Amino acid sequence: MAKTNPGRFFEDYSIGQVIDHAVPRTVSGGERALYHALYPSRHALYSSDAFAQACGLPAAPIDDLAAFHVVFGKTVPDVSLNAVANLGYAEGRWLKPVYPGDTLRSSSEVIGLKQNSNGKTGVVYVRTRGMNQRDETVMEYCRWVMVRKHDLDAPAPETVLPDLKSVLAPEDLVIPEGLSFADYDFTLAGEPHRWGDYEVGETIDHVDGVTIEEAEHMMATRLWQNTAKVHFDATFRPDGQRLIYGGHVISMARALSFNGLANAQMIVGLNGGAHANPCFSGDTVKAWTEVLDKAETPAPGVGALRLRLVATKGGAPFELKGEDGKYLPGVLLDLDYWALIPT
Amino acid sequence: MAKTNPGRFFEDYSIGQVIDHAVPRTVSGGERALYHALYPSRHALYSSDAFAQACGLPAAPIDDLAAFHVVFGKTVPDVSLNAVANLGYAEGRWLKPVYPGDTLRSSSEVIGLKQNSNGKTGVVYVRTRGMNQRDETVMEYCRWVMVRKHDLDAPAPETVLPDLKSVLAPEDLVIPEGLSFADYDFTLAGEPHRWGDYEVGETIDHVDGVTIEEAEHMMATRLWQNTAKVHFDATFRPDGQRLIYGGHVISMARALSFNGLANAQMIVGLNGGAHANPCFSGDTVKAWTEVLDKAETPAPGVGALRLRLVATKGGAPFELKGEDGKYLPGVLLDLDYWALIPT
Amino acid sequence: MAKTNPGRFFEDYSIGQVIDHAVPRTVSGGERALYHALYPSRHALYSSDAFAQACGLPAAPIDDLAAFHVVFGKTVPDVSLNAVANLGYAEGRWLKPVYPGDTLRSSSEVIGLKQNSNGKTGVVYVRTRGMNQRDETVMEYCRWVMVRKHDLDAPAPETVLPDLKSVLAPEDLVIPEGLSFADYDFTLAGEPHRWGDYEVGETIDHVDGVTIEEAEHMMATRLWQNTAKVHFDATFRPDGQRLIYGGHVISMARALSFNGLANAQMIVGLNGGAHANPCFSGDTVKAWTEVLDKAETPAPGVGALRLRLVATKGGAPFELKGEDGKYLPGVLLDLDYWALIPT
Incomplete structure (x- = not known):
């Protein structure tokens, strides 16, 4: 019996199947420090216990995307080891902040299947949940990937396409318990701009850039226990490049x-996302944002912005797609998310 | 008086000499996070407090090899600064798990000496112990290195060769207090294979590979406070390469x-090890294992496997030595250890 | 209204202006582990809780320079984003050790202004203070930078040059409360040399060298939330090099x-410092020290040394300036500081 994990193939998935993913992880100040060393992350709520407490939280949580990566990383050996492409995300919600000392695990349910007409691949839709040590769901998201078939003679499953929201409604968003921006300190946060200062359609060039290094993306990806060979092994791709997670x-x-x-400050919803082009070491990543929508929330002083976040490598800001409707070659990422901001 | 440490030379060692090594270190979740960022380490017992508690431990320990590196690193300025070669290991035992908050120091006793016939070098055998803040020995191992003489006229010491076990017997292994795999969760651990599923002689190709980066090996080696110049200074070797620890x-x-x-899950014994060939940045490391032996233990649901772990750079799996009995050029490491696994 | 931070220009500063810097930060064992992975830092007081407790402190503090970097990093967006050059430091004092769990913020007061004769730039002098969550000042220092004018027609401010000490007097130094080296363990610390063993004028070649990697300096600089583009974006400088912080x-x-x-062990005073030449990835950094002065302190067993610390890239030890009085091209840093050492 072969002992190593071959990953699942398209024919190994069935609707309603629940996969409990391996290797739970306790996070600490170590994960936070590493996150802040690997990314120029500076949102005050995730950097300072005192700032977070002034906003009604017990302490500074782990960055929302770090929590996402921990939950996501565990799914890789079960969901995307034999994936040809990561096709999309939807209905991502952060439900509970994650604090140092929390232990996270994750679980996915297969909610959609569609074999491709070539008979060699199919699309698998999963809804993944991350749970803490109290069995509270801390986040959830849907993701769909194209996966190879191993047994080309395996019969095609009945096609089931999940009914996924293209955008989360403001009432779908979960505001962390106790959160209040009523006494928000804009000076400590670093900028004066509040919810009312942003207009739908407004675009922001974030100006700064970071040139990517192999050691950094590998350390990050390993920290999330993401095991996909293509990120680590320079002999895996014919071109000798390591594809960046x-x-x-x-x-x-x-x-x-x-x-x-x-x-x-806080990411509470992920409406969708596309990895438009691959990223490699040596690329210089920049970013721009378009404000897509605004909404009020019931929490004191807390508003929500729906934002398109675009990462580029060499592309001009605010350019996204060509005349053919395809992403321009300098576009790396097109992400659609909801964030909380003081009103 | 020169203030910098010149290291010890062969004539500076004597049988029975005890060297208390410098720079004790308190470990935290920071060391754990860094270890998991630097290596694709995923054993659940070291990743999750909840998983470790379900196995009868108070919390997730620091990875056994991280504890080894902390203990080992402290010995470098006293034992191997003038070493020509690291010749071997024996009788390595992990006696107490190391937890965040523990402070480790180490001490070595000279247990063997043999001057080489060239009169320029000799072999020094030490038994090193790592202790925590309660003066409990957390691990111990023997190591022998070839060290240069500084004063070639110094008389050769009486040759003393320690009587070292080539393999630790199962009864030599120390099972951490309270450890039980009776309620072991194979799903969370990541694989279904238990002690009974492994056969002596079985070989396993671990499939994955990692291409090594300078920044990563230097960060790791520094974290263990290993100060050997050859790992950090590109001007030290004539070829401009930094030799990887x-x-x-x-x-x-x-x-x-x-x-x-x-x-x-747990490494409890180190029978021996050879660094067969040097490793440099850019090498892609893969690994394979051969099951050498199996043993029962008195702890509930806990068995032991004796494993040969071989690291390669480009070599085919399961190839170790050439017809001349020497390690093949693609072999980096040949390690012999005992690990605990659920029965 | 542009949302991104353009930084302050020379005409935006006025004497007596106080700038509260953004993004407070809670430090943990994670920052300590990363600091020890990024630098070969081995002073026992910062490595071991037990050693620090034996010296009268409650636990091992974060390395003094790590505390400095956290405080300094916050000032970059407000003070040096449009700086042409970092001209000098003075009157730096460490007032309270920083421990894991502390939250730091910083604030700067403009204490000097002088427009340059070219009318395009000016020199800004600030006194920066770092405070913990109890509003205690943990460190302070003066720094002066040359900053561009944005509006060349803005009137020149009245020239104010602060009266800064060229060297802190021993009585200016603040010894951490409770510090005692009366029971200092020289073996655990790593060397036998005490205060009395160092003579004014003595020079020490520190022998070891480290070749600098992009991933490492970027991780360090990001960890301190220093946002200057020139450290991260390889497309920023015409030569494609990232200038190292x-x-x-x-x-x-x-x-x-x-x-x-x-x-x-402890840095308590920063008298001055010059970044003599830029450092880039691939440079091999070495260091030497000259003992400039010695002083007694009122704390038990605690003496002070005033040290010149010089970092080089390829320069011979003990060579600093050429016949023209300018730093030699191999000199990176000329730092003048006070440290505490057992008598």
């Missing part, structure tokens, strides 16, 4: 967006 | 072996 | 100085 680009772009969105 | 390869190979040995 | 060189040189100054 898409989540590394997400975190880099979000951190860069501090410059212009310092007060968009 | 052998322990970096040990940790990388052990972490890669998760894929096929996810349940071989 | 001067503080990275300071920390590297200080850590290297352990070899010969292992007992110069």
Whole structure:
């Protein structure tokens, strides 16, 4: 019996199947320090216990995207080891902040299946949940990937396409218990801009850039226990390049967006996302944002912004797609998320 | 008086000499996070407090090899600063798990000396112990290194060769107090294979590979306060290469072996080890294992496997030595250890 | 309204202006572990809780220079984003050790202004203070930078030059409450040399060298939330090189100085410092020290040394300036500080 994990193939998934992912992880100040060393992350709520407490939280949580990466990383050996492509995200929600000392595990339910017409691959839709040591769901998201078939003679499953929201409604968003921006300190946060200062359609060039290094993306990706060979083994791809984990680009772009969105503190919803082009070591990542929508929330002083966050490598700001409707070659990421910001 | 440490030379050692090594270190979640960022380490017992508690421990310990590196690193300025070669290890035992908050120091006793016939070098054998803040020995191991003489006229010491076990017997292994695999969660651990599923002689190709970066091996080696110039200073060797600390390869190979040995949770014995060839930045490290022996233990649900762990750079799996009995050029490491695994 | 931070220009500063800097930060064992992975830092007081407690402190503090970097990093967006050059430091004092769990913020007062004769730039002098969560000042220092004018027609301010001490007097130094070296363990600290063993005028070649990597200096600089583009974006400078944060060189040189100054445990005063030449990835940093002065202190067993710490890249030890009085091209750093050492 072969002992190593071959990963699941398309025919190994069935609707309703629940996969409990391996290797739970206790996070500490170590994960936080590493996150802040790997990304220029500066949102004050995640940097200072005192700032977080002034906003009604017990302490500074781990950055929302770090929590996402921990939950996501565990799914890789079960969901995307044989994936050809990561096709999309939807209905991502952060439900509970994650604090140092919390232990996270994750679980995925297969909610959609569609074999491709070529008979060699299919699309698998999963809804993944991350749970803490009290069995509270801390976040959840849907993701769909194209996965190879191993047994090409395996019968095609009945096609089931999940009914996923293209955008989370403001009432779908979960505000962390106790959160209040009523006494928000804009000076300590780093910028004066509040919810009312942002207009739908407004675009922001975040100006700063970071040139990507192999050691950094590998350390990040390993920290999330993401095991996909293509990120670590320079002999895996014919071109000798290590493909950078898409989540590394997400975190880099979000951190860069501090410059212009310092007060968009908490990510609470992920509406969708596309990894438009691959990222490699040596690329210089920059970011720009478009304000897509605004909403009020019931929490004191807390508003929500729906933001398009675009990461680029060499592309001009605010250019996204060509005349053919395809992403321009300099675009790395097109992410659609909801963030909380003081009103 | 010169203030910098010139290191000890062969004539500076004497049988029975005890060297208390400098710079004790308190470990925290920071060391754990860094270890998991530097190596694809995923054994659940070291990743999750909850998982460790379900196995009868108070919390997730620091990875066994991290504890080894902390203890080992302190010996470098006293034992191997003038070493020509690291010749071997024996009788390594992990006696107490190390937890965040523990403070480690180490001490070595000279247990063997043999001047080489060339009169220029000699072999020094030491038994090193690592102690925590309660003066409990957390691990011990023997190591022998070839060290230069400084004063070639110094008389050769009487040759003393220690009587070292080539393999620790199962009854030599120390099982951490309270450890039980009776309620072991194979799903959370990541693989279904238990003690009974492994056969003596079985070989496992761990499949995954990691291409080594300068920044990573230097960060790891510094974290263990290993000060050997050859790892850090590109102007030190004539070829301009930084030689990678052998322990970096040990940790990388052990972490890669998760894929096929996810349940071989705890390292409790080190029978021997050879750094067969040097490793440099750019090498892609892979690993394979051969099951050498099996043993029962008195702890509930806990068995032991004796494993040969081989790290390679480009070599085919399961090839170790040439017809001349020498390690093949693609072999980096040949390690012989005992691990605990659920029965 | 542009949302991103353009930084302040020379005409934006006025005497007596107080700038509260953004993004407070809670430090943990994670920051300590990373500091010890990024620099070969081995002073026992900062490595071991037990050693620090034996010296009268409640636990091992964060390395003094790490505290400095955290305080300094916050000032970059407000003070040096449009700086042409970092001209000098003075009157730096460490007033309270910083421990894991502390939250730091910083604030600067403008204490000097002088427009340059070219009318395009001016020199800004600030006194920066770092405060913990109890509003205690943990450190303070003066720094002056040359800053561009944005509006060349803005009138020149009245010239105010602060009266800064060229050297802190021993009585200016603040000894941490409770510190005692009466029971100092020289073996655990790593060297036998005490205050009385160092003579004014003595020079020490610290021997070891470290070749600098992009990933390491970027991780360090990000960890301190220093946002200057020139450190991260390879497309920013015409030559495609990322300029290394001067503080990275300071920390590297200080850590290297352990070899010969292992007992110069605590930095309590910064008299001055010059970044003599830029440092880039691939440079091999070495360090040497000259003992400039000695002083007694009222604390038990605690003496002070005033040290010149010089970092080089390729320069011979003990060579500093050429016949023209300018720093030699191989000199990176010339730092003048006070350290505490057992008598």
